[in-house]
Amino acid sequence: GSPMTPEERRLRDKKHLNDITAARLPPLHHAPAKLLSIEESIAIQIQQKEAYEEMQAKLAAQKLAERLNIKMVRFEPEGEASMQYREVRDED
DSSP states (O other), X not given: OOOOOHHHHHHHHHHHHHHHOOOOOOOOOSOOOOOOOHHHHHHHHHHHXXXXXXXXXXXXXXXXXXXXXXXXXXXXXXXXXXXXXOOOOOOO
């Protein structure tokens, strides 16, 4: 036979694949991979590590608070609640 061009071969393989299976590749939702410099890669890794550690700390604090049955309430020493306990006295 005559040699096939890469485009013809791709079309033949695609048709054959369509005959074998109904499975389709999902659409590409994200941009294709791109090369990063070492500095960019390290900066991204450090940022992701800090975000991960912060999330882990919040989750640990939440679990500890649930275990100890601690309720976090707002504390306002100079707010309205503290004024309820003070007596008004005349200095005279």
